[in-house]
Amino acid sequence: MHSITGERPPTGYRHTWAEISLEAIASNTRLFKSSLGGHAALMAVVKANGYGHGAAEAARAALNAGADRLGVAILDEAVQLRSASIGHPVLVLGYTPPDSVRAAIDNEADLTVFSDDVLEEIVRQTETLRKRVRIHLKIDTGMNRIGLSDPDAVLALARRAMLARFVELEGVFTHFADADGEDPAYTWRQFRTFQSVIRLLEQNGIQIPLKHCCNSAATMRYPSMHLDMVRVGIALYGLHPSSHTRLPAYPLQQAMQLKSRIADLRRSPEGRPVGYGCTFVPERDSLIAAIPIGYADGLSRQLSNKGVALVQGVRVPFAGRVCMDQTMLDVTIAPYAEVGDEVTLFGTSGNESIAIDEVAALANTINYEVVCAVGSRVPRIYTGETGSM
């Protein structure tokens, strides 16, 4: 027999959680809004569960702070936003196959188009349903991923879209491969290619209202490339795409902290190994803490014997391998640590902080991956007031 014994604590039964500051997302959004000065619209990119922060919550925070519309990678994510009663325009930035076009129309998602078969299916479905759909053409100017790179093919697709009664050709866009890299040359080359495609369309009488190419890095570094709209993702969550975007005009606030609590503490004498593979062998009598978070929660196994955490405001090293559900810390330098103490994997504790960038460097990856990896079994706790929608 099961009995209901009470409400699940917001931090989960095991006390491991991600704390998300909606005020940080709102503040970062306002920073971009004011730097755009009303010249370009702001698309908040909330794909991949809002880069791990929660798609609907991040979307509401950004929209309440002035973002104009939303961007996601796949149609499923747009449907999720509609289920959360978010009615703003949502552009699916990736590929939507023909057999998903009907669902896109039903959910009023805007679609990225770069192939005849998808456009033909959009035309067919919109005629049948007598419902309008907005589309954005994707131009590949040098990323070599998705999109059209032949200008004549772009023109042909645009002409076909213009002829369709229920299709609104609202946008045309490209994506930069190296906007966060040191050398601006490749980004300028892509921008010039994009401009030449736009000129070709205009010379043929096709004016498209939303021309856009900037991600976070390009938005911060290249104001002359803003055009009609910018698509900002990582920076809204308070993270810089690279060191090259750390400009005084963009004092971003990191929105996510990752926390847990000590589950067990033990004295481990010199020489007694800790964890799988016996890879950590204390060189002195040590105090070892176990915390209930592991690589299944997105704490990279790359952090084995390399990561750091904060306990009682003190930096302590990971001891041994990160396990699937647990991780051990050498807390010898925090001798008053107790079971139940809060542990910060990234974020702030007392006067100490661990930046997500620092974790990314230790795990040999980028900050994008660190936040996106935080798993679905880690509850998100939201702080900060963002107004109502």
Ligand SMILES: Cc1ncc(COP(=O)(O)O)c(C=O)c1O
């Ligand atoms: C097409 C497109 N636009 C915009 C973005 C946002 O990029 P960032 O998170 O670097 O701002 C992405 C993310 O990868 C993207 O794929």
